[in-house]
Amino acid sequence: MPTLNARIPPRQPSHRFPFTLLLALLLWLPLLAEAQQSCRVVSSTLMDFGTVSTAGNTDASANLSISCQGLPGVPVQVTVCIFVEEGFPSGMAPRRMGNNAGAFMAYDLYANAARTQLLGPFGRNYDIFYTFLSLPIIGSAQYSLSVYGRVPPGQNLPAAYRYENAMSQGLLRYVFAAPFAGASSGENCRDGVAPIFGSAGQSTFTFGEAQAHVADNCVINLASDLDFGTVSQGDAPRDATALIQLRCATDTDWFVTLGTGLNPTSSGNRRMVSNGNFLPYALYRDRALLLPWGSTQLNAVADSGDNEDVSLTVYGRVVPQPATVPGSYSDTITVTLTY
Template sequence: MNFGTVSTARNNDASANLTISCQGVPGVQVTVCIFVNEGVPAGMAPRRMGNNAGAFMAYDLYANAARTQLIGPVGRNYDIFYTFLSLSITGSAQFNLSVYGRVPPGQNLPAAYRYENAMSQGFLRYVFAAPLAGASSGENCRDGVAYPFASAGQSVFDFGGAQARVADNCVISLASDLDFGTVTQLDASRDATALIKLRCATDTDWLVTLSIGLNPTVNGFRQMAYNGNFLGYALYKDPAFLFPWGDTQVNGVAGSGENEDVTLTVYGRVFPQPVSVPGTYSDTVTVTLTY
């Protein structure tokens, strides 16, 4: 059962088919029931997949497409996954049973490595009814008990397990304006801050860079513009204004996701400089989140 790449924000569904063949007296009713053990790593309600790095993904197996009836191991207190069929005039029948899987949302799942639940042992139990008798109950099938003149048995099979991946995923939820306010002259530096808020899947490496803006840089500094006039300013990663924040891996801000909100502060400074034309000076800086 391959869930593919799952999302932590929604249900992730998959299914697998079991092909079952039966032989016996033509016309006889057969009750068939299925059980699947926990596999490795162990766990029930929910089952678990592991990524060999200490993280686990919860999932479950169900008998119905609505995913309300769990499939459990033999001898555990779960509803019985069973069905009836009649053998044809040739004394045989072949049919498919679907097993439905679901990975629920809301899990804190590192994106590194594939998640797997190793091959689980499955049990197919069956009860052939006595001639001219109706089908046996699900409880008879579960217990492997046949009525007089009937027969019961079981077959062991390997359920191929389950696997899934978690996509590297990041999103920016906030990028606020950097407002230096109103001044009458710039005979001293003018400082301001802005916030960037992001969230990344656990173990997803990320990098935030800031573009140079819409205007040509001068001596490496960005510029705000108004009617063809410019004011120089700079953006920094630290409150001491020592480390410029740029548009490359070297001068960006990097981290690793923990599936929690991360808030970054942008420190801006307008330098002392002459202002020949009063007005509202502005620039647009693009925030890029790479992961």
């Protein structure tokens, strides 16, 4: 019987399964692009500057909580960009807060902690405030973004009433990249340009208002000596002046009183002293020496601040006293600024 020989070649590995996976993925990408992928601001905090300083910058920050929703099982990169309108009262670079009494406080919003990139409205020529977010494989996540604010110094600000900028309209734009692809640029986000197999969109939100206070504030910058000089004889009055310089916040009511000194009489008249000897003198608010300057509000100098230096002149007189014992007479007066 003839011998039958047969050769069976070794089995070649199949590549159909990887091809099927790749084909399935390619078919899936357009579906992902059409899927509902979105981001929105779910909350924003108040930009509260507290009590501002007129001498230096006053800084604050607010947080935006952003929620993004993609597809479970598909990690993806998302680019988000934020725009904030001027609010009310209007103004940009600087923005403005009003106090409902006709006064305005300048401030600005920034995208970075160094406060060098202004945060502007959509469609204006400001740098784009954008950032990249990574959506995890579960398909959704919540993120926190900070907005930074600054009130610059040197403003003439009335202290009465609270300053505020009413809630501003905000715009959040977002671009979802294709699965397993890199994030889009800030310009793509601003322009709403989605990459192939990606998606883009936008949502509006209300940005929390900005507010600040200006504290009633006054300070004495100078209180000079009142020097009557050398008196050769005490049979004529001797006059001299001193200067008090102060500054108060705008619309801060204030008054200045002068104490009765260290050696007053029982009736409160002022006296200088030298080795147990006394020399009476008086202090006045006016050049004519008709208005005594006393230690109560009734005989004080009063006004309202405008955030500028105010100079007050103290008029002093030593009345004629021929029998005064020679010596070096002095007294100490307490200047009290009340506001």
